[in-house]
Amino acid sequence: MKKIRYSTLAFLGLALVFASCNDAGKSSNGALSSSAAEKVYVAPGEQDEYYAFLSGGYSGNLTVYGLPSGRMFKEIPVFSQFPTSGYGYSEETKPMLNTSFGFIPWDDLHHPDISQTNGELDGRWVFVNGNNTPRIARVSLSTFETEEIIEVPNSAGNHSSSFITENTEYVVAGTRFSVPVPQRDMPINEYKGNFKGALSFISVAPEDGRMNLEFQVLMPGFNYDLSHPGRGKSHGWFFFSTYNTEEANSLLEVMASQNDKDFIAAVNWQKIEEYVKNGGGTKMPANYAHNVYDEESHTGISTMKKEVITVDPTMVPGSIYFLPTPKSPHGCDVNPTGEYIIGSGKLSADITVHSFDKMLAAIEGEKFDGEAYGIPVLNFEEVLAGTVKSGGLGPLHTEFDGKGNAYTTFFISSEVVKWNVGTWEVVDRKPTYYSVGHLMIPGGNSRKPFGKYVVAMNKITKDRYLPTGPEMEHSAQIYDISGEKMELLYDFPTHGEPHYAAGCPAELLKPNSKKIYRLDENKHKYATLGPNDARVEREGNEVHIYMSTIRSHFTPDNIEGVKVGDKVYFHITNQEQDFDVPHGFSIIGQNTSEILVMPGQTKTSVWEPKRVGVWPFYCTDFCSALHQEMQGYVRVSPTNSNIELSWSVGE
Template structure:
């Protein structure tokens, strides 16, 4: 039976590509277009437009639900991973318009991020001393207060190099990047505890901790997984390395994590997908990872007592690896803070319900979601009822901790929640979103039978994560859900063999089997994995920086801020300091005369005070391009290696005399 299932799954996976032609034909509207006779309550003009464009009544409803008249703002904001761009995208809902790209792990020219701005912060993301020019950003996490998004901070992980970034939502700028000192890569991040005390970062592909070497043959003994708990200080807005710690985990390839809340506050949960400890080596005749890691019927959900772990760390019981505190696996076992529970194989999500009572796990190769009860988990732990794995870690029996299983379809991946007692799970292989009814405290919130599938809606295609409005908080909003599809196939005009990904907006406002697809948004970048959707009125960013001369990296007035009338060029030996102001439509000074070999420190203050009065500042040839928002001050440095005449100029079309907003950097050749 299981074997047949597995075969079916693989077959259907392979068929997706082959079926693209067929789906193209199926994509034609299935509902009759409206007639141009003014039927359906539309004005005759609107009916004529609908008829001419072949729009169905559903299409018209979708358009009416998503159209934003000029000047009207979206109700919700999505903070989405920018995938391989290493950036974060800000998207409005329901319009699905991109509002901003935030430079995070990688250089971003518009904001000058890495082109004169943010170098100290980007340096935090160096790996083995090397600059890294890409990232695999996966999971953004908004800061929370009492399990609710508070709109103050945003965190995001880079899977490729185990890094976490901190973004300040007062100005939507990155303020910190930390590189995990023990993990080589991560996946179970970023997730926050209910009051953002910690940012959770679970590792992914096991390796010796701290970047050490060990041959693959020593996998079982030397390779390890980990989960890191980054301490976040709200007052300073920074992660505190010295107050952060990690827990050593078995080499099971930990995947997604989630923080417990309410009933499960103080616990964290991570799943894993290679409890077989397959070590691959297809070229040596070994089973490839994809098969080796899928042999057992179950993998392990990791259940971690964060309260105990924090006590141990504070009591100094952690070891130190690469100058970072790590609670060893043996200590975790001895102190009773780490437990495992079987979960359907190759799981992706482990998602805590809004009341914290249940953990929902989807095994990609199992058609069910499995629901665990924190009450049962605690009772089983208290009863001391477990067996152990090879490392001596307690393994709770599935039947002892399972609340329910719900069959949804093929390839369940990730689950979120709404305000009507429904859960939503993405079905990768079915290319569908499933809505199912929760039990427990949620049973009375809708007329559907608890723990049953309620309805499914097709999405296009190969959905990965999904995300509902505030759908992973203690009080989800419902209303909207976004399917984050990996493949677009026929959904957009052909732009060559590399296709955009497709975010599809679903209206989930009505109960029952009524989820309607209302918008397709192409994302022209690689793998924007996950996103969170927050009510727009929870955000209160600045319109302009609070005071003139503002250093946004430190969020305070810069001691080097330049006031009008105090512009100058100061030389001290080979060091030249330029003090410059920018205002429409001139820089002062407009001539900067230096010599080849000088080290230049350039201070520039935008003394504009008007909303949106941004100036750019570029020095072509020296790879400098800054964005200076009103009141902002930036200091950057470079070595004047090349002689010549360089035109520095404003790169934001600031005014009618924008082109005239320029100056000459004259670099006299060395004698």
């Protein structure tokens, strides 16, 4: 039992006072700031050293940044409609946002994780999770586009996700909100003992990255907050932090803060995998969407899956243990060697570090302190490697520099604390502006971190930039961590709300980044593979326009014979095979967004003309010197007219 409430609030107030004193005492001098400027300055025409993929949070998208400059290069639409490219509006990408609840135009995108081989970043894909309507997405790192989204059934608040095992065997998704499994009509206050927390293991095919939900472990109804894979010697295990082991169903801020210790669940997924391979588990009816975008057909297809294998953990003895961890742990991070599991009790001043070796020994020696729902609880002292007496308050997340140091964010005291892995001593601390959530060192959650910079992603911006009214972008800070002491280099705004990020050396991705899609590989059903192929076809009240674009005209650009009540599909194929020459398309009165069509790509935009007239369309991307001339007309006649379908260009 712990007594926080008002005494904690008082403590918070005190901590804030101290933090701001710190801040004032360490204002930088001129010489220092000029060397900081040199470190983040990437001269015109030069390129950054690292890619950083920042979660967009409630924007539903993933943003791509360069480090150390903090420049944003791209916003990759994943879970949200994105009029900039037409993602989620074009006929090809609408299926990507399909779920068992129908089309959902938005989600809350959380934790990016780059694919790994042997525990090192391999730069093939980045995985992200949708928190609200549980989904996992895979983004290609050659096209920087969303290629696949799989819905996660029996889950809610898909938060301890989308972390991958060290050979990208699985991308793992845990539920933050436990729910009835299967969903049913029942009183909310019967939560305790009845709700379940599903931990989902989604396999990733090594050749093409295709995901498949292999099994779900149905855990006690706690909140599974964050997770990370074991690596090196702890490969084969996965660690999930939990809170609300009280199993409260209301006013969680108080009710779920009563137990002094919650758990980190250590899951031996290899053991469960074997159990399932040998026919274990229960096949449960389910209904979830699996959406795959094919690069050659430029088309997404959504299929509904109807079954999932669930595993009752008590049926696989030795597969799961609980490691008691103080103060509602949030972050659950594993160091590069795989020996230490760091639990950040978010209501605590201290960071708890568990030892993997000690955990194995405790299991061997049966050092249990009882059990929870049939799952053994290991003795806290037996698994504890050390405690970092941080002097801060509210630890959240930890990353590693590969040189034996860890860096933990403290939300409440608004700082990053550097500490030694092994001695548990604090080495350095620097304030953040303000209230840092996640932090990221490129490769910082792999066997091989690139410990040159750390990026702190803050939740509160206040006065860091020119004010923009009540709503502001969040703020990030980049620190040089190459020396003993961290050095604050730069502030930059981030888009949406970053919940974690993943970074890697630029050279890992740069050579594989696609410049164009090859027209001769375009297998879109409605592709126009040359202007001579351009045509218009009618099927009942559907009109299919096979249209090609090249600087600076559409073929065809005059179309007649369309009638009010028709559904007109503009299938646009960009004939360009030149880097960075997209063409756009939109037509007046269209109840959707424009589309941007990349070289060699085909995209489809729908228009349902409602009024008789001659209606112009145009290219929305300033493609060339004659961009303004890139336009055309569609003549729309009354429903009962008998104007023949005809089309032309240059006549």
